[in-house]
Amino acid sequence: AQSVTQLDSQVPVFEEAPVELRCNYSSSVSVYLFWYVQYPNQGLQLLLKYLSGSTLVKGINGFEAEFNKSQTSFHLRKPSVHISDTAEYFCAVSDPVGGNKLTFGTGTQLKVEL
Amino acid sequence: GAVVSQHPSWVICKSGTSVKIECRSLDFQATTMFWYRQFPKQSLMLMATSNEGSKATYEQGVEKDKFLINHASLTLSTLTVTSAHPEDSSFYICSAKRGGGATEAFFGQGTRLTVV
Numbered sequence: 001a002q003s004v005t006q007l008d009s010q011v012p013v014f015e016e017a018p019v020e021l022r023c024n025y026s027s028s029v030s031v032y033l034f035w036y037v038q039y040p041n042q043g044l045q046l047l048l049k050y051l052s053g054s055t056l057v058k059g060i061n062g063f064e065a066e067f068n069k070s071q072t073s074f075h076l077r078k079p080s081v082h083i084s085d086t087a088e089y090f091c092a093v094s095d096p097v098g099g100n101k102l103t104f105g106t107g108t109q110l111k112v113e114l
Numbered sequence: 115g116a117v118v119s120q121h122p123s124w125v126i127c128k129s130g131t132s133v134k135i136e137c138r139s140l141d142f143q144a145t146t147m148f149w150y151r152q153f154p155k156q157s158l159m160l161m162a163t164s165n166e167g168s169k170a171t172y173e174q175g176v177e178k179d180k181f182l183i184n185h186a187s188l189t190l191s192t193l194t195v196t197s198a199h200p201e202d203s204s205f206y207i208c209s210a211k212r213g214g215g216a217t218e219a220f221f222g223q224g225t226r227l228t229v230v
Contacts, residue, residue: 032217036221041123041205041224041226042223042224043118043120043207043209043221043222043223043224044158044207044209044221045221046218046220049217049218051217090157090158094217096217100146100211100216100217100219101148101160101163102148102158102160102209102219103160104157104158105157106156106157107155107156107157109155
């Protein structure tokens with residue numbers, strides 16, 4: 001069984017400031033890791049994913065995440081946020097062997113303020 | 115990227131009636147489709163996984179007779195909420211995945227169901 005923990009339910013940040021959204025996971029097998037963004041009343045859009053290889057993954061909209069196996073973390077970062085980044089962010093894991101079903105964290109609401 | 119379309123985007127129905135939600139992959143063949151339910155300010159909970167041409171696999175605690183899933187073609191899956199009640203009101207989201215070991219699932223825009 002897998003689980004995902006997003007400790008921060010809300011993260012307020014000023015525009016142009018850096019931000020880090022934390023994600024920790026637990027799994028007994030190797031996993032794939034994902035970050036999704038959700039705008040109000042919309043589906044999910046993939047920001048980035050880690051499957052294998054380089055532990056630093058770059059995604060869309062200037063986001064990046066680093067896979068840390070020893071700390072079982074996959075934190076999402078952006079060096080300078082914009083108002084339009086205000087949204088809900090979900091970290092997710094999937095088990096490559098188990099049909100790639102996604103298990104989601106509880107989400108982090110990023111609120112960018114002027 | 116691939117496009118997944120859900121219809122309708124919102125629906126209001128009376129208690130006791132049934133509602134069908136469609137999920138279509140517009141530009142690829144979806145071997146597997148997933149249905150999620152999301153309560154306000156909460157995460158997505160997987161309801162069921164459907165593979166084209168076979169019966170859906172439901173997650174523990176999900177009533178298969180209440181949430182009927184059909185995946186009759188490689189581009190269409192439907193979720194029917196039967197005898198809907200107010201507690202079924204929620205945001206339902208589908209996702210679709212290609213076959214052949216694809217790692218990424220593409221999400222529809224979601225359907226807001228309100229049962230009155």
